[in-house]
Amino acid sequence: MTSQATAEDLRPLAVELLGSPAPPQDPYPKYHELRRAAPRYRDPELGTWLVTTYADCSQVLRDPRLGRAPQEVDSQLGGGGARRPRQARPSMLFLNPPEHTRQRKLVNRGFTPRRVEALRPHVTELADECLDRVASAGEAEIMDLLAFPLPVAVIGELVGVPREEQAQFRGVAQELTAGLDPIQSDESIDRVERAREFFRAYFLDLAAQRRAEPREDLMSVLVDAEESGDILDEDEILSVVILLFAAGFETTTNLIGSGLLALLHHPEQLARLRDDRSLLPTAVEEMLRYESPVQVNGRYALEDTHIGDQPIRAGESVVTFLGAGNRDPQQFADPDRFDVARDQGAPLSFGGGIHYCLGAALARLEAQVVFDRLLDRFDHLELLEEPTFRPSVTLRGVEQLRVRCTP
Numbered sequence: 001m002t003s004q005a006t007a008e009d010l011r012p013l014a015v016e017l018l019g020s021p022a023p024p025q026d027p028y029p030k031y032h033e034l035r036r037a038a039p040r041y042r043d044p045e046l047g048t049w050l051v052t053t054y055a056d057c058s059q060v061l062r063d064p065r066l067g068r069a070p071q072e073v074d075s076q077l078g079g080g081g082a083r084r085p086r087q088a089r090p091s092m093l094f095l096n097p098p099e100h101t102r103q104r105k106l107v108n109r110g111f112t113p114r115r116v117e118a119l120r121p122h123v124t125e126l127a128d129e130c131l132d133r134v135a136s137a138g139e140a141e142i143m144d145l146l147a148f149p150l151p152v153a154v155i156g157e158l159v160g161v162p163r164e165e166q167a168q169f170r171g172v173a174q175e176l177t178a179g180l181d182p183i184q185s186d187e188s189i190d191r192v193e194r195a196r197e198f199f200r201a202y203f204l205d206l207a208a209q210r211r212a213e214p215r216e217d218l219m220s221v222l223v224d225a226e227e228s229g230d231i232l233d234e235d236e237i238l239s240v241v242i243l244l245f246a247a248g249f250e251t252t253t254n255l256i257g258s259g260l261l262a263l264l265h266h267p268e269q270l271a272r273l274r275d276d277r278s279l280l281p282t283a284v285e286e287m288l289r290y291e292s293p294v295q296v297n298g299r300y301a302l303e304d305t306h307i308g309d310q311p312i313r314a315g316e317s318v319v320t321f322l323g324a325g326n327r328d329p330q331q332f333a334d335p336d337r338f339d340v341a342r343d344q345g346a347p348l349s350f351g352g353g354i355h356y357c358l359g360a361a362l363a364r365l366e367a368q369v370v371f372d373r374l375l376d377r378f379d380h381l382e383l384l385e386e387p388t389f390r391p392s393v394t395l396r397g398v399e400q401l402r403v404r405c406t407p
């Protein structure tokens, strides 16, 4: 903490960044403010560390002494025995080794680089179908016509959800992932629990269908793994599938929406990418960095440890602001500039360490295909209205994105 700023001075800023009463529409100036004043900030009243530099976030995510809180520990900020959503059997995202390792190894089979790359032609077909609808609309709401339906179709097919049943998942998945926010009200916990019940009922039914009649999808693989004893039980299958479904599309939806918005706000970068598609990989990394779809995650000290030279005691929690680390000037020169050719190291957007995003290769593939096809098919793209961001701390994305798309 700088000599001038005390924990109390910074509390309102920290509380706002954690989402109370609502997260800022533009958090980046506030991240800079907190990082400058106190890159490792601990407020006794909030009961958690907030870290905002690239190096610290990266270290926290890779430290095996910083893991997931046991279910019985209330790691929700504000503490005081507040409720938090419970799961019958947590998915890998909420587990520590060795359970995490076993579950991840099993699901990883479906996401090897080879399997993901093999999806490219099909992802391109699906993207083109969405872009046909964008073309017919002319003035298109991109979230509705492209950013949501494409990732949901991709993950839906992987898992085994028929196309005609996918549309119902959007609202429910948003309610479920709202449970990832650091501060929860009783109402939001009720919504999370209702959403989880909806998904459980849906996937229970799908599991029964695949048990009776296996197909080529992941649900069939998991049901088979249960029979051969590799997976614990039906509850575990459900939590894995719900995680894939929830983590797998809202994040990618937001990458497409926020990525396009960044291009529209920077016409010279859009023109550069249009003229040189070899920049697609760095452009997608820059979209991930500039507007990280996951802004925040966190860990819990399983043992005493350190962040840099700062001791952290067992039982303390740490919130890592990935969106702030991605704008840390120590790592990324001129960090608020959007530059499709930037190549200064991987952003923190897929996390790090043992929980590093399982779907990173798939998300990158989808985004590269979408932006390539979008630029092939439309000569002019024009933002019709400045969008607002959804009031969520953890998953950042716009509500709507209205764009005039001229072939």
Ligand code: HEM
Residues within 6 Å of the ligand: 092, 093, 094, 104, 155, 243, 244, 247, 248, 249, 251, 252, 255, 292, 293, 294, 297, 298, 348, 349, 350, 351, 352, 354, 355, 356, 357, 358, 359, 360, 362, 363
């Ligand atoms: C742009 C899109 C995406 C972003 C930004 C993203 C981001 C992340 C982040 C930050 C984590 C780590 C969370 C933590 O450490 O607490 C994570 C984990 C995970 N993601 Fe993604 N994700 C994306 C797409 C996907 C897709 C497409 C899938 C699946 C098809 C997926 C599946 C998962 C799973 C299963 C985990 C948990 C891994 C574990 O705990 O070992 N994600 N993701």
